[in-house]
Amino acid sequence: MRKVIAFIALLTLAGCCGGSTEVEIPDIEIPEVAPPISEPTLEGAGTEESPYVLACTHNGKDLVGEPGASYFVTCPADCIDSGSVWGSTTYTRDSKVCKAAIHAGAVKAEGGTAQVNIVEGKDSYEGTEAHGVTTSDWGSYATSYEFVVEEKPAAAPAKSSSTSTRTGPRGKKLPNITR
Secondary structure: OHHHHHHHHHHHHHHHHOOOOOOOOOOOOOOOOOOOOOOOOOEOOOOOOOOEEOOOOOEHHHOOOOOOOEEEEEEOOOOOOOOOOEEEOEEEOOOEHHHHHHHHOOOEOOEEEEEEEEEEEEOOEOOOEEOOEEOEOEOOEEEEEEEEOOOOOOOOOOOOOOEEEEEOOOOOEEEEEEO
16 A cells, blocks of 8 residues: 555656656555454353343444344443433334333343343334333334343232121120121
């Protein structure tokens, strides 16, 4: 590359001045190809035993992988106001992961660990409000992610008791009778 620049400089000088002029090029190193852009590095392995440790600023694109990939992530506290989230249940890949995890109910605002699945994109995403986070609507996006949220068991119905309280003729309580 340096030789090409020097040759062009010599041609330009020779053409304008009617003679030849030597130009000294300082010895500098010019890379032939730009260095590759490195992928974001995340602490952890993305497994249940060693989840990725995220910051509030990480988005789904930081979780490298195609639809079908699944990762465990740990979110810090106080991500409830950190950046934008598009969608509900299924989020655009550029949405902030920890804020979306709070919205989905996968972690609390105090932080926690959640499982994230990379999924196919959708034609549209609807925003909603849940768990103190409001998300926005968006159009089509190529890839998405979803959280595995444990269903809370429904409260057991209260046992009905067929006992009754009785009162006597002067308002005195009588023993309960179970039927």
